[in-house]
Amino acid sequence: MADVPTAIASEKLVASFPGQVQMRAPLAQASTTTLVRSLLLGKCFASPTLFPMCMKLMKVIINSNSALLSPDRNIFLRALVRGLIYNHFCAGVTPQEVKEKVASIKAQGYAGVILGFSREIVVDDHEDGLMSEDTQRNSNDKCIGEWLHANLDTLKLIGTGDYMNIKFTGAGQSTSEALLAKKSPSRQMQEALDTIVRQARSQGTCIWVDAEQQAFQPMVDKWAIDLMRKHNRDGQAWVYNTIQAYLKASRQVVLEHMRLAKDEGWTLGIKLVRGAYLTSDMRERIWATKPETDENYNSIVRDVLSKSFPPFDKTSFPGVNLFVAGHNKESIRMATKLVRDLVASGEDLKPVGYGQLQGMADEVSCELVQLRKAANDSTGLSEEEARLRRQMAPQPYKCLAWGSVSDCMHFLTRRAVENATAMDRLQDGLVEVRAELKRRFLPFRS
Ligand SMILES: Cc1cc2nc3c(=O)[nH]c(=O)nc-3n(C[C@H](O)[C@H](O)[C@H](O)COP(=O)(O)OP(=O)(O)OC[C@H]3O[C@@H](n4cnc5c(N)ncnc54)[C@H](O)[C@@H]3O)c2cc1C
Numbered sequence: 324m325a326d327v328p329t330a331i332a333s334e335k336l337v338a339s340f341p342g343q344v345q346m347r348a349p350l351a352q353a354s355t356t357t358l359v360r361s362l363l364l365g366k367c368f369a370s371p372t373l374f375p376m377c378m379k380l381m382k383v384i385i386n387s388n389s390a391l392l393s394p395d396r397n398i399f400l401r402a403l404v405r406g407l408i409y410n411h412f413c414a415g416v417t418p419q420e421v422k423e424k425v426a427s428i429k430a431q432g433y434a435g436v437i438l439g440f441s442r443e444i445v446v447d448d449h450e451d452g453l454m455s456e457d458t459q460r461n462s463n464d465k466c467i468g469e470w471l472h473a474n475l476d477t478l479k480l481i482g483t484g485d486y487m488n489i490k491f492t493g494a495g496q497s498t499s500e501a502l503l504a505k506k507s508p509s510r511q512m513q514e515a516l517d518t519i520v521r522q523a524r525s526q527g528t529c530i531w532v533d534a535e536q537q538a539f540q541p542m543v544d545k546w547a548i549d550l551m552r553k554h555n556r557d558g559q560a561w562v563y564n565t566i567q568a569y570l571k572a573s574r575q576v577v578l579e580h581m582r583l584a585k586d587e588g589w590t591l592g593i594k595l596v597r598g599a600y601l602t603s604d605m606r607e608r609i610w611a612t613k614p615e616t617d618e619n620y621n622s623i624v625r626d627v628l629s630k631s632f633p634p635f636d637k638t639s640f641p642g643v644n645l646f647v648a649g650h651n652k653e654s655i656r657m658a659t660k661l662v663r664d665l666v667a668s669g670e671d672l673k674p675v676g677y678g679q680l681q682g683m684a685d686e687v688s689c690e691l692v693q694l695r696k697a698a699n700d701s702t703g704l705s706e707e708e709a710r711l712r713r714q715m716a717p718q719p720y721k722c723l724a725w726g727s728v729s730d731c732m733h734f735l736t737r738r739a740v741e742n743a744t745a746m747d748r749l750q751d752g753l754v755e756v757r758a759e760l761k762r763r764f765l766p767f768r769s
Pocket residue numbers: 532533534535565567569596597598599600601609610611612613616648649650651678679680722742744745748
């Protein structure tokens with residue numbers, strides 16, 4: 324706990340630290356183009372008539388072989404798709420565009436980005452059935468090789484303090500089948516994973532393993548644990564595994580992973596989400612109601628941060644790095660306030676990351692950026708006060724995909740289907756977006 328002078332300094336710091344309610348117009352830093360696009364897309368995706376129509380149109384485009392309907396070949400379609408959708412959600416087509424986007428996000432005050440390559444290897448079932456064993460093996464190796472290179476190319480576009488997200492099933496059919504059959508990764512896949520994590524560590528980047536549908540998830544957890552066991556050995560989580568709080572078993576899963584980390588002496592990286600597969604996954608394994616999912620999500624955040632996760636307490640708690648991923652303002656505010664109070668009471672906390680998807684929940688992200696800027700402002704503070712204040716700072720990130728317009732359309736369509744229940748979020752921030760646009764263009768009417 325804090326010694327007396329630190330405690331006094333902390334009280335002063337908390338008193339002078341801006342609470343979220345004092346934050347002024349967090350969207351003031353968003354560009355007008357972003358705000359207008361958020362308004363249009365929010366309206367469209369939350370409309371019961373327009374959303375299915377847009378999804379149908381996206382599916383027609385991505386499934387068509389016609390040059391006319393290919394955004395990569397038809398320059399008019401590309402310009403339209405880029406202006407309306409791609410630029411809102413994605414990082415860029417070329418490495419140069421991505422680097423510029425990443426730099427512009429950091430210049431706004433974000434701690435960094437979480438970047439992923441949009442192309443997921445999908446093998447055509449019909450082709451697959453016609454292949455000989457050798458051709459099949461070569462095709463599997465080719466898929467994993469392509470996946471590895473795409474991830475290594477992605478790592479070249481980010482740096483220290485950033486994250487790269489990987490999805491195991493993105494490595495192709497043989498990998499998906501191994502996960503379903505509860506097998507270990509193939510030798511080639513294991514080497515690919517180790518190469519990715521080694522490269523990430525050498526440049527100070529962390530790896531996020533995305534959570535998938537429940538049929539895959541037990542082995543996704545196991546493979547991710549094996550990576551953490553191997554690579555999270557120096558007191559730092561280089562690899563994070565994703566926990567889906569909408570699963571009734573998720574708290575127990577966190578506990579089991581904490582036990583392993585404690586017994587085997589490695590650091591557990593947890594990226595906490597609510598879960599994206601509500602409509603397609605086994606419903607009985609998911610909390611019956613949204614408030615139950617919310618309570619579970621918030622209690623995992625609370626208990627991990629305050630190191631009180633029975634049977635673990637402060638004296639026995641293993642090394643855990645937490646990343647709070649989501650768009651829910653209440654959960655994020657609860658977490659940032661808790662971090663501030665814990666640091667003020669003398670707890671030595673590791674920095675907590677917060678992530679929202681590019682193009683979504685900008686009002687939540689911008690509020691976090693404002694808090695981070697305020698926390699890093701050391702004007703008038705002693706060295707010790709400035710240090711504590713920096714510890715209180717949230718670490719906001721934007722999560723985005725890069726790749727060709729066609730690949731990103733495939734990616735966005737798959738995510739929109741998986742996240743159908745979360746698309747309402749695009750509408751949620753519209754009150755703030757409208758207020759910000761009014762403030763800019765109708766300053767005398769507010
Ligand atoms: C940066 C980032 C990374 C992500 N990575 C992953 C990932 O790897 N794997 C993954 O599965 N998802 C991932 N997601 C998506 C995430 O799981 C959620 O679908 C999405 O973020 C919406 O949840 P929320 O907490 O942001 O907001 P909220 O709007 O507060 O919550 C919506 C979510 O609540 C849950 N929910 C809604 N209704 C009910 C109900 N009746 N009963 C029970 N639960 C309900 C669902 O999970 C729904 O998606 C990620 C999200 C972000 C922002």
